[in-house]
Amino acid sequence: MHPTDEGTEVANTQGAGGSKISPGKAGAPALAVEHLTKRFGDRVAYSDVSFEIGYGEVFGFLGPNGAGKTTTVRTLGTLIAPTSGSAMVAGMRLSAANGPAIRQKISIMPESPGLYLRLTVEENLECFAGLYGLGGTKARIHEALEAVNLLERAKDLCGALSKGLRQRVALARALLNDPEVLFLDEPTSGLDPVAAREVHELITGMRERGVTIFLTTHRLEEAERLCDRVAILNTTLRMIGRPDELRKELFARTLDVRTKVPLADPGAVFSGLPGVEGWSDSGAAMYRLEVSDPEAAAPGVARALVRAEADVVSIAESRHTLEDVYLQLVGEEERAERK
Amino acid sequence: MSPSWTRIWAMSKKELRDYRRNRFVVVTMAVMPLVFTVAPMIQLFAIKVNAASSAFNARIGLALLYMLIIPAIVPSSLSAYSVVGEREQGTLEPVLITPIGSQEFLFGKALAAFLPTVAISYAVFGIFLAAARIFAQPVVASAIYSGSHIWVQLVFTPLLAGWSILVGIAISTRSADVRTAQQLSVLASLPPLVVVGLITFNVFHASVGITVALAVALLVIDRFGWRAVAAMFDRERLVTGGRS
Incomplete structure (x- = not known):
């Protein structure tokens, strides 16, 4: 796990939308997980x-099928008891005795909606408001439906x-229960792009x-968005951090250079330039330069190319997506397992 | 945590709404009582007044036994569906994520099966009694209204329904699929019916003491059996599909 990503970082992280992540009530994290392990017999889920999440944070939990994501959510939702380790959920210690109190303060949206299809939208919500023991049911249902733009479908059968x-x-x-922590398990699984975008907006x-x-x-x-x-x-947890941090952690920073025709002697052009630590061919008339600081190195690279009378098509910093990370x-491990 | 009636009633209300819109449930709840209303009526009108006393009692007993099949059989399929059915249709996990306790969940389910069963059973018995009074020969009507028959019906109807729901839900919490659960729970609902049948057929005389003892035994089983059923309700196993 990334050593700098726990504890103090939570309080200082900037949200993707620019909002500051709050450490929450009395500085306690919304979720604090320590060395949590779950086994089903011999199989390790x-x-x-270990990780911590601050109040107001949107935390992505990624992994391949069978990685243990859903089991982790179920554990933190008190549906499954961990084999070892400990956790604090919404300010309460994870335990069977605290189960009902924790479930009162959190919500989980499972991968499958699990609605009662013979009941209307409103009746479904009314049932769950009752299961949470909530007062002011009608107002809460109205507010929840308004939040997801479904007021006009309240009387429709699910x-x-x-x-x-x-x-x-x-x-x-x-x-409905105004949760302190909301677990969304694959909320866009099986949705078309338009429906998935709607869920993203929500x-x-x-x-x-x-x-x-x-x-x-x-x-x-x-997750990136x-x-x-x-x-x-x-x-096991392989990495944790902000997407840009993960990119930096995993990938050397590089500049991609493209010329109209291949350089006669690229080594002579790129070697010894300030900030350039190495170079390689990445295709016909394309070169990848390893640099410590792309912005500082780019002007020197441009000048060197001009001196070499190269027809420059582009010089750009390589963009690694979260998918690359x-x-x-994970990809290497999966490929190794398949062999 | 003490049981919350709000949560129990939320679960029961959902079940009752679901039953009302489920064609299979509506048909089961309508057809079975209809069958068990018509069959005893036929028995009633087929009784020969001049038959031997034992044959006469057997006919009356059979007619009344049909009445007690209703509370034993009608809720068995509902209660057998209660847990494994929710699991199969993917609605169990969202419910278990709420603060509802195992006993609240099970009691809510049981109440939803119990209320319509008892209402239907008493209604059918009321129709039967009225039909006996109006259409049956006076000797037959008098035999039905006399003795312990009515009390047996009134007392054992809720107790048999309670037993049937208890075992149905117990089977449902442990079953892997709805069909198996329903078949097993119909079988499991029958044993107390045999005992009540013996009384109804006058195989042994149902003195007040025996009837009360049997009723109390069923009541105790219905009351404390819930603890055993609640203990069988393992959230982890139900959510993970039996891997725990």
Whole structure:
């Protein structure tokens, strides 16, 4: 795990939308997990997982199928007892005795909406408001439906709704108890791009309302767009941090240079330039330069290319996506397992 | 944590709404009582007044036994569906994520099966009694209204329903699929019916003492059996599909 990403960093991280992440009540994190492990017999679901999440943070939990993401969510939601380790959830110690109290303060939206299809949207929410023992049911239902733009479908049977709309109802259900921590388990799984975008907008809206969100997802662009920090799990936690930090951590910073025709002697052009630590061919008339600081090195590279009378097409800093980070960490392991 | 009636009633209300819109449940709840209303009526009108006393009592007993099949059988399929059905349709996990306790969840389910079962059973018995009074021969009607028959029906209807729901939910918490749960729970709902049938057929005379003892035994089982059922309700196993 990234050594600098726990504890103090939580309080100082800037949200993706520029909002400051709050350490929450009396400085306590919304979630604090220490060396959590879950085994089913001989099979390890996840092992030695530790992290902290501040109040108001959107935290992405990434990993391949079977990595232990859903089991981690179920553990933190008190549905499954950990084999070892400890955790604080919404300010309470994770234990069977605290289960009902913890569940009162959190919500989990499972991958499958799990709605009662013969009941209307309103009846579904009414049932869950009752299960939470909430007062002012009608107002809460109205507020939750308004938050997911579903007021006009309140009287519709859930069985008559599209998958995207059902997902929205499930989100409204998860908002009923005004949770301190909201777990979203693959909220856009199986949704078309339009429906997925709607869910993204809802998550952004919830972030703006200050809800702490724990988002498990396969969609890396989703995590990159929505999350303040991400963790990559493959039974054990491989990395944790802000997406840009992970990129820096995993990948050397590089400049991609493209010329109209291949350079006659690229070594003579790039070697010894200030800030350039090495270079390699990356295709026909394309070169990748390892640099310590792309902005400082680029002007020198441009001048060297002009001196060499090269026809420069572009000089750009390489962009590594979260997908590159993920594939670097997880892809290698998956390929090795398949062999 | 003390049980919350708000949570229990939320679960029951959801179940009752769901039953109302479930064609299978509506048909089960309508057809079975209809069958068990018509069959005893036929028995009633087929009784020969001049038959031997034992044959006469057997006919009356059979007619009344049909009445007690209703509270034993009608809730068994509902209660068998209660946990494994929710699991199969993917609605169990969202419910277990709420603060509802195991006993609240199970009691809410049980109440939703119990209320319509008892209402239907008493209604059918009321129709049967009225039909006996109006249409049956006076000797037959008098035999039905006399003795312990009515009390047995009134007392054992809720107790048999309670037993049937208890075992149905217990089986449902441990079953892997709905069909197995429903078949097993129909079988498991029958044993107390045999005992009550013996009384109804006058195989042994149902003195007040025996009837009360049997009723108390069923009451104790219905009351304390819930603890055993609640202990069988393992959230982790239900959510993970039996890997715990």
